[in-house]
Amino acid sequence: MPGRRIKLILFSYLLGSITGVVAAKAVKPVLRSTLKTTIGIGLDLKKRAAEAAEELQDIVAEAAMEAQTRPAASPTSIKRA
Numbered sequence: 001m002p003g004r005r006i007k008l009i010l011f012s013y014l015l016g017s018i019t020g021v022v023a024a025k026a027v028k029p030v031l032r033s034t035l036k037t038t039i040g041i042g043l044d045l046k047k048r049a050a051e052a053a054e055e056l057q058d059i060v061a062e063a064a065m066e067a068q069t070r071p072a073a074s075p076t077s078i079k080r081a
Helices: 002-069
Strands: none
Touching: none
């Protein structure tokens, strides 16, 4: 029954091809939406990280300015508990 086996193989191939095309059309909008959301989250995280880095730089600059304007504590003026 090789003829039957060949027909089954061809039928399976055609069914798989058609199913693949239909599945691709159904998955494409979901994939696009997922990618847009992921890119949006990534951009938001990048923005927040830049803001945090800027704030940290401001704190470091303020601390450096205070350290320069305030006299340094001498080792003998530090009290031990």
